[in-house]
Amino acid sequence: MPKDSKERSNTRSGTVEVVNRHGMHARPVTRFVQLANQFKSAIEVSKGDLTVDGKSVMSMLRLGAECGSALRIVARGSDASEAVTGLTGLVEDLGTEKYLQSSPEDGTGAQGAGGK
Amino acid sequence: MEIKKGIAVSRGVAISQAVVLDAEEYRIPQRHVSSARVPDEIERLDESLEASKRELIDLRDRTAERLGAETAAIFDFHLALLEDHALLGKVKDVIETESVTAEYAVATVLREYAKEFLQMPEEFADRVKDVYDIEKRVLRNLIGQSHEGLTRLTENVVLLAHDLTPSQTANLNRQHILGFATDAGGQTSHTAVVAKALGIPAVVGLNDVTASVNAGDTVIVDGNRGVVIINPDAETIEQHRQYVRHLVEVERGLDRLRDLPSVTQDGHEISLLGNIEFPTEAGTVLSKGGAGIGLYRTEFLYLGSEVEPTEEDHYQAYRAVIDVMGGKPVCIRTLDLGADKYTQSRAAAPERNPFLGLRSIRFCFQHLQLFKTQLRAILRASQTGDVSIMFPLITNVMELRQAKMILRDVMEDLEEEGHELRMDVPVGMMVEVPSAALQCDRFAEEVDFFSIGTNDLIQYTLAVDRANERVAPLFTAAHPAVLRLIKEVIRAGQRTDVGVALCGEMASQPEYALLLIGMGLRALSVAPPAIPEVKKLVRSITLEKARDVATYVMRFESDKQIVTYLRDQIRQILPEAY
Numbered sequence: 222m223p224k225d226s227k228e229r230s231n232t233r234s235g236t237v238e239v240v241n242r243h244g245m246h247a248r249p250v251t252r253f254v255q256l257a258n259q260f261k262s263a264i265e266v267s268k269g270d271l272t273v274d275g276k277s278v279m280s281m282l283r284l285g286a287e288c289g290s291a292l293r294i295v296a297r298g299s300d301a302s303e304a305v306t307g308l309t310g311l312v313e314d315l316g317t318e319k320y321l322q323s324s325p326e327d328g329t330g331a332q333g334a335g336g337k
Numbered sequence: 338m339e340i341k342k343g344i345a346v347s348r349g350v351a352i353s354q355a356v357v358l359d360a361e362e363y364r365i366p367q368r369h370v371s372s373a374r375v376p377d378e379i380e381r382l383d384e385s386l387e388a389s390k391r392e393l394i395d396l397r398d399r400t401a402e403r404l405g406a407e408t409a410a411i412f413d414f415h416l417a418l419l420e421d422h423a424l425l426g427k428v429k430d431v432i433e434t435e436s437v438t439a440e441y442a443v444a445t446v447l448r449e450y451a452k453e454f455l456q457m458p459e460e461f462a463d464r465v466k467d468v469y470d471i472e473k474r475v476l477r478n479l480i481g482q483s484h485e486g487l488t489r490l491t492e493n494v495v496l497l498a499h500d501l502t503p504s505q506t507a508n509l510n511r512q513h514i515l516g517f518a519t520d521a522g523g524q525t526s527h528t529a530v531v532a533k534a535l536g537i538p539a540v541v542g543l544n545d546v547t548a549s550v551n552a553g554d555t556v557i558v559d560g561n562r563g564v565v566i567i568n569p570d571a572e573t574i575e576q577h578r579q580y581v582r583h584l585v586e587v588e589r590g591l592d593r594l595r596d597l598p599s600v601t602q603d604g605h606e607i608s609l610l611g612n613i614e615f616p617t618e619a620g621t622v623l624s625k626g627g628a629g630i631g632l633y634r635t636e637f638l639y640l641g642s643e644v645e646p647t648e649e650d651h652y653q654a655y656r657a658v659i660d661v662m663g664g665k666p667v668c669i670r671t672l673d674l675g676a677d678k679y680t681q682s683r684a685a686a687p688e689r690n691p692f693l694g695l696r697s698i699r700f701c702f703q704h705l706q707l708f709k710t711q712l713r714a715i716l717r718a719s720q721t722g723d724v725s726i727m728f729p730l731i732t733n734v735m736e737l738r739q740a741k742m743i744l745r746d747v748m749e750d751l752e753e754e755g756h757e758l759r760m761d762v763p764v765g766m767m768v769e770v771p772s773a774a775l776q777c778d779r780f781a782e783e784v785d786f787f788s789i790g791t792n793d794l795i796q797y798t799l800a801v802d803r804a805n806e807r808v809a810p811l812f813t814a815a816h817p818a819v820l821r822l823i824k825e826v827i828r829a830g831q832r833t834d835v836g837v838a839l840c841g842e843m844a845s846q847p848e849y850a851l852l853l854i855g856m857g858l859r860a861l862s863v864a865p866p867a868i869p870e871v872k873k874l875v876r877s878i879t880l881e882k883a884r885d886v887a888t889y890v891m892r893f894e895s896d897k898q899i900v901t902y903l904r905d906q907i908r909q910i911l912p913e914a915y
Binding site: 243244246247248250251254255274276277278279280282283285287 | 410411413414417418421422423424450453454457458460461463464467
């Protein structure tokens with residue numbers, strides 16, 4: 222079907238290293254999933270052999286992504302490219318104090334503006 | 338069909354659909370629902386998720402205000418969990434494919450995640466606490482919904498629960514609840530007290546009945562034989578219907594005894610009184626043919642409301658009963674609060690052993706104003722009827738003297754204020770701890786009457802918490818040591834001409850009533866619905882026979898032998914009762 226092929230044609234991916242000290246634990250994962258859910262694209266995140274749903278906190282936590290681990294983010298859908306940019310950017314920013322001090326609403330830390 | 342054996346605490350038989358209440362602090366058992374009800378469970382799940390989210394948003398915002406957004410962010414995580422489509426998808430999937438309750442599905446799915454987290458590195462394993470936290474929150478909302486539902490029942494049901502607390506039973510729609518069955522509890526648990534007051538059958542101490550019953554199952558609660566039958570076959574239902582008809586007949590027969598005297602066949606009068614918890618029960622005492630009220634518990638005045646009752650609240654509650662009883666005796670027990678929320682929430686620190694702690698008369702001595710308020714109201718009300726006062730949990734002579742001294746102070750105050758008072762209001766004490774029973778000859782010099790409270794006397798003599806179902810079988814009135822203590826009190830009363838009554842649960846069971854009469858008691862106070870049956874027993878025996886039974890019982894060394902012997906005797910006297 223056209224939809225299927227279109228989605229396939231809109232697959233984007235990126236790899237990012239987890240840089241914040243405590244890894245992808247509760248709060249970073251919450252931010253990640255909140256942002257992921259703003260995209261239409263389906264989002265998968267892999268660490269090594271394990272691939273999980275990037276829009277589910279429970280699933281993301283199961284990755285157990287500690288500081289230093291590499292995450293591969295795959296987005297499929299109309300806004301796949303924005304999704305990958307936004308989410309890799311968020312993971313990179315997690316390491317900075319700036320991100321942690323920002324409140325969820327003001328969006329200065331995450332590149333939340335990239336998705337809608 | 339499954340048959341569960343428990344403790345029969347309130348007589349009668351109910352056959353109806355089951356409503357099951359889960360308890361959030363216990364493991365949620367796998368409970369099935371019919372496929373037609375699956376959409377209802379999904380809807381309940383959604384409602385409880387919404388309620389949980391509202392709580393979390395509120396909690397997050399208040400935390401953010403007080404402690405900053407950083408700290409509050411943890412609740413964003415909890416919110417994200419409640420919105421997690423993978424998680425919710427799984428829960429709904431479990432409800433739909435397994436046809437189970439939302440409670441069970443939530444507990445199962447979250448436990449699976451929890452197990453997974455526990456195997457991860459420490460930082461992630463820690464998240465298990467959050468999983469437990471949201472599990473508790475959602476379950477509390479789900480279970481809260483079912484409690485709410487109980488206030489709006491439109492069909493008759495029997496209620497199955499782990500245990501029933503006073504706050505749960507206070508709001509039940511009593512009209513449609515035909516019976517209770519609980520996992521926990523013993524003869525004197527709250528469930529038992531409420532069921533008896535309502536006159537509906539109840540079986541407690543069933544251990545795991547809530548795990549075996551699904552909502553909507555047909556259940557028979559047989560409060561005579563202490564049995565619960567789950568999904569009975571047609572034949573069993575018919576047998577029990579017949580049994581119910583038979584019981585109704587027996588009941589009618591008993592009600593005909595109402596206006597007949599409570600006298601043995603050889604002409605000895607036994608005074609049968611009622612124990613009441615609420616003023617409204619006074620009417621039942623009369624309609625069941627009771628000669629008065631042997632125990633008016635007054636704790637309801639404190640437990641029913643958040644604010645402390647005024648002297649006028651007390652006075653009205655006493656007058657209501659005195660007026661209904663129209664000159665028949667009313668024995669008011671002063672506040673016997675203890676080992677419950679009321680005293681515990683007022684304690685400086687939680688008591689490690691509340692039953693041995695600051696309860697009852699001890700609590701009153703430390704809250705003199707509260708005690709005096711009650712005594713004033715009782716004394717004022719005593720003007721209008723045959724009222725007596727008794728003090729609970731007296732353990733030594735000094736306590737009795739202190740209580741009497743406070744009573745005298747209050748009397749003097751009232752007189753100074755110009756109140757007309759009866760100076761001869763009889764003052765008695767409960768004998769409900771072994772120390773009081775063993776010293777009752779000394780106490781007899783200072784009281785007008787004794788009332789033996791067997792529920793506590795057994796608990797303190799045998800060191801058994803009657804509400805703990807794991808040791809409840811050890812709680813028995815037939816223990817030879819308990820019987821010896823009761824005998825002590827009866828003898829002391831006879832030697833000194835001080836009246837002795839007994840107001841525990843044991844007196845309502847015909848086999849024990851027979852024994853107690855034989856041991857020398859002439860006044861028994863029981864739950865009002867039990868009065869006719871005890872009267873029937875009284876009218877079926879001679880005092881001589883009862884004395885023989887009591888003498889014979891003293892040779893046994895164990896409660897089992899005594900119970901077997903007494904039941905055997907009763908079967909001969911009242912064959913239709915068993």
